[in-house]
Amino acid sequence: MTELLLGAQGWSPLAWAQLFGHFALLSLLAIGGAITTVPDMHRFVVGERGWLSDSAFSGSIALAQAAPGPNVLFVAVIGFNVAGLAGAGATLAGSLLPSTLVAVAAGRYGTQRAHSRALRAFTEGLAPVTIGLLLATGWVLTEPSHDRWGTWPLVAATIALMLRTRISPVWPIIAGALAGMLGWV
Amino acid sequence: MPVAQRILVEQRGWMTRDEFLALLSIAQVLPGPNIVNMALIFGDRHFGWRGALSSLGGLMLAPLVIVLALAALVRQAGEAPFVLDALRGMGVVAAGLVLSTAARLVTALRGNRMGPLVCLGLVLATMAAVGGLRLPLVAVLAVLAPIGLAIAWTRLRP
Numbered sequence: 001m002t003e004l005l006l007g008a009q010g011w012s013p014l015a016w017a018q019l020f021g022h023f024a025l026l027s028l029l030a031i032g033g034a035i036t037t038v039p040d041m042h043r044f045v046v047g048e049r050g051w052l053s054d055s056a057f058s059g060s061i062a063l064a065q066a067a068p069g070p071n072v073l074f075v076a077v078i079g080f081n082v083a084g085l086a087g088a089g090a091t092l093a094g095s096l097l098p099s100t101l102v103a104v105a106a107g108r109y110g111t112q113r114a115h116s117r118a119l120r121a122f123t124e125g126l127a128p129v130t131i132g133l134l135l136a137t138g139w140v141l142t143e144p145s146h147d148r149w150g151t152w153p154l155v156a157a158t159i160a161l162m163l164r165t166r167i168s169p170v171w172p173i174i175a176g177a178l179a180g181m182l183g184w185v
Numbered sequence: 186m187p188v189a190q191r192i193l194v195e196q197r198g199w200m201t202r203d204e205f206l207a208l209l210s211i212a213q214v215l216p217g218p219n220i221v222n223m224a225l226i227f228g229d230r231h232f233g234w235r236g237a238l239s240s241l242g243g244l245m246l247a248p249l250v251i252v253l254a255l256a257a258l259v260r261q262a263g264e265a266p267f268v269l270d271a272l273r274g275m276g277v278v279a280a281g282l283v284l285s286t287a288a289r290l291v292t293a294l295r296g297n298r299m300g301p302l303v304c305l306g307l308v309l310a311t312m313a314a315v316g317g318l319r320l321p322l323v324a325v326l327a328v329l330a331p332i333g334l335a336i337a338w339t340r341l342r343p
Contacts, residue, residue, distance in 0.1 A: 004257060029322050030216045031330075035283055039315045040322035047319065055269050058276025063255055065279050069248020072218040076249060077256045088253060096241075099217025100225055104237055106215055107226030117341050122214055124297050125337030127290065128304040129329055132311025134287035139316040141280035144273045151277050158281025159288060172278045180274020181267050 007083035015049075016090050019082065023075060023094030028102070032130030034072045034095055038137040041078065051082045054144040061141060066173040072096070150184030186220060193227075200227070220244065298340035299333070307333055 022044050026037040038061065045051050052060070060081050064074035072095060079091030138155070145151040158172045179185045186209075193199050200208070212222035221244065228240030262268045294304050307329060314325045 003260075026322065028216050029326055030218075031326075033218055035286075037322060038283075039319070043319050043321065055273045055276065058279060059259075059269075059272025060256070062272065062275030062279035063259065064252050065282055066275070067248065067252040067255055069252065070218055070220050070244060072221060073245070073248055073252050077252055080253055080256045081260070085253070092249070096217070096221065099215065099222070100237075100241070103212070103215050103217060103222040103225045104229045104234070106211060107229050117338070117343065119210075119214055121334055121338040121341050124299060124341070125333035125335075126330060127294060127297060128299070128307035129311045129326070129333055131287050131290050131294070132308040133315060133322075134283055134290070135308070135312045136316030138280040138284040138287070139312075141276050141283065145277050154274075154277050155281040155284065158278050159285045162282060162285035163288060169278075169282055172281065173275050176274040176276075176278030177271035178274065179277070180270040180272065183270065185274050185277045 003084060005084045006086050007081075011083060011086055016083065016086060018049075019079065019087060020090040020094040023079075023091045024098050027095045027098045030095075030099065031126050032133055034075060035137055036130055036133035039133070039140045041075075042140045042143075045078060045082060052078070056081055058141045058144060062173055062176065066170050145185045148183075148185050150179055154179055154185050189220060189223065297337075299336050300340075303336055 023041070026040055027034075029040075030037050042057055046054060046057050057078065060077040061074045064077045065071065067073070073092075075091040075095045076088040079087035079089070081087070083090070142151055142155065154176060158176075161167055161172055162169070176185065190202075190205055194202055194205050208223050208226060209219065211226065212219045215222050221241065224240040224244045225237045228236035228238070230236075232239070259268060259272070294301075297304055299307075311325065311329055314320045314329070315322060
């Protein structure tokens with residue numbers, strides 16, 4: 001029960017605050033959505049702190065993508081796997097609170113400026129940066145499988161399926177779980 | 186997002202298609218998830234902060250319970266090797282899903298005023314700094330975002 005609430009490693013207020021703080025900072029940097037901050041979450045949670053293994057990190061994100069609801073919920077799964085429900089609260093609140101305040105403020109400021117030069121410069125200027133971040137995210141998520149033969153064919157097949165069909169992502173994720181158990185990826 | 190559009194615009198008639206697109210363009214520029222930002226602004230516009238909170242709760246609560254229940258189930262299975270193998274395989278597909286989003290955005294780059302070379306340079310620099318060198322995102326964005334903004338700003342001169 002305690003493990004469900006606070007995680008397997010025990011709870012420390014400092015670690016909890018660091019988890020919240022890091023995700024809150026990333027929330028403000030999430031120009032292309034929360035998924036573009038995945039490499040930095042990995043750098044912090046897996047690299048710097050060693051709270052999760054590579055596979056557990058990638059698996060957390062995959063699990064959230066297989067489930068219904070907004071993709072941003074993957075941050076709750078990462079938090080849950082680090083520190084139980086308390087951790088899920090830290091990462092989810094951290095990810096939503098700052099961007100929520102900014103969104104509500106911007107909504108009140110008005111939508112009539114939506115086509116101004118500054119907004120267009122913002123969208124066009126940052127589009128390539130967003131793509132670079134998504135590519136980095138793809139690289140980080142395949143990290144535990146870089147040396148297995150099936151990895152890149154499975155990535156290519158997933159991309160093709162998503163671009164050419166309207167199939168739900170649940171199916172390729174189940175296929176990925178099977179491929180993992182068979183040792184292909 | 187297509188589901189949100191169908192319900193808000195077509196079924197309920199809570200906003201017009203143009204209002205939906207205007208809201209979406211704001212939500213995309215803001216930090217944070219687009220769908221969450223849209224729900225917040227829409228709720229706030231109609232019912233103030235209470236509306237913002239309830240649309241956020243309505244959007245997130247049920248899926249949050251489902252995904253955490255799934256995570257708890259996986260946790261129960263513990264460190265069994267087949268669970269770790271399955272998670273690793275799912276991670277590979279998750280990467281494919283993210284990369285398919287990137288592929289869609291690449292098509293949208295065609296109309297970008299910065300031109301293909303500048304765009305390619307920014308893509309590669311971001312990828313190398315964040316994915317390869319594993320530099321902190323704050324530092325990378327502090328350098329690359331102003332460069333992109335400045336180039337786009339000058340190219341957009343009316």
